[in-house]
Amino acid sequence: MEQKVAVEKGLQLPLMEAFYTIQGEGTFTGHAAYFIRLGGCDVGCVWCDVKESWEAGKWPVHSIEDIVAEAMKFPGRLVVITGGEPLMYELGPLTALLKANGFTINIETSGAHPFSGQFDWVCFSPKKFKEPHPSIYDKADELKVIVFHKSDFDFAEKHAAKVKPSCKKLLQPEWSRADRYMNDIISYIKNHPNWNISLQTHKFMDIP
Numbered sequence: 122m123e124q125k126v127a128v129e130k131g132l133q134l135p136l137m138e139a140f141y142t143i144q145g146e147g148t149f150t151g152h153a154a155y156f157i158r159l160g161g162c163d164v165g166c167v168w169c170d171v172k173e174s175w176e177a178g179k180w181p182v183h184s185i186e187d188i189v190a191e192a193m194k195f196p197g198r199l200v201v202i203t204g205g206e207p208l209m210y211e212l213g214p215l216t217a218l219l220k221a222n223g224f225t226i227n228i229e230t231s232g233a234h235p236f237s238g239q240f241d242w243v244c245f246s247p248k249k250f251k252e253p254h255p256s257i258y259d260k261a262d263e264l265k266v267i268v269f270h271k272s273d274f275d276f277a278e279k280h281a282a283k284v285k286p287s288c289k290k291l292l293q294p295e296w297s298r299a300d301r302y303m304n305d306i307i308s309y310i311k312n313h314p315n316w317n318i319s320l321q322t323h324k325f326m327d328i329p
């Protein structure tokens with residue numbers, strides 16, 4: 122099969138990197154996890170901490186069988202699919218194969234593309250730079266809003282009004298502005314206790 126068609130079907134995917142580490146952010150913070158970082162993103166966040174992922178064409182395309190075989194080499198059975206923006210791709214076949222091999226499957230997404238795949242946990246991190254696709258709101262288990270500007274608290278509430286009631290609500294400081302906004306985030310959460318804080322703990326631990 123031609124590679125372009127295989128990628129369209131989600132049978133092959135551009136892979137920037139894959140690594141076994143500890144989930145640093147969100148509800149699963151502290152869990153050992155195998156990260157699958159797909160290449161390509163068209164959202165363009167000015168503060169993105171993985172801008173080298175954006176250009177899809179520069180990353181080698183792998184079969185989903187090879188991607189899952191690599192994941193099987195590590196003892197953990199939690200996988201996090203991230204990017205880049207993973208929902209640029211059809212994720213049904215990859216998630217089916219991971220599930221058939223006993224993995225719990227989480228995703229990190231901006232929600233800017235139509236939802237695909239079967240996940241145990243969906244982390245939705247909406248961005249001002251590209252509007253989320255409506256299909257994400259019923260799927261999100263965790264809404265994780267990055268605080269880079271004081272207007273991001275209102276932005277967070279706007280999206281919180283659209284997710285399902287069980288969705289966890291998290292505020293995460295943008296890494297370079299954590300000092301500037303930490304006190305605002307702390308006081309916001311104390312006044313709005315339905316929100317929790319999420320910190321990029323892997324950066325404090327200096328691990329991938």
Ligand SMILES: C[S@@+](CC[C@H](N)C(=O)[O-])C[C@H]1O[C@@H](n2cnc3c(N)ncnc32)[C@H](O)[C@@H]1O
Nearest residue numbers: 168169170204205206229230231246294295296
């Ligand atoms: C690199 S993104 C990849 C997945 C997807 N494109 C997304 O944005 O959700 C993974 C997570 O890191 C967050 N993130 C990226 N850059 C960050 C930064 N400078 N400070 C804090 N969080 C950041 C994103 O919001 C997202 O929750």
Ligand SMILES: Nc1nc2[nH]cc(C(=O)O)c2c(=O)[nH]1
Nearest residue numbers: 143144145146203229323329
């Ligand atoms: N340890 C660790 N945890 C993470 N949680 C989300 C990440 C991501 O880039 O999607 C990430 C990451 O890059 N490393």
Ligand code: SF4
Nearest residue numbers: 162164165166169205
């Ligand atoms: S959506 Fe995610 S990968 Fe894309 S630019 Fe924003 S933070 Fe980076």
Ligand SMILES: [Mg+2]
Nearest residue numbers: 170171203329
């Ligand atoms: Mg990261």
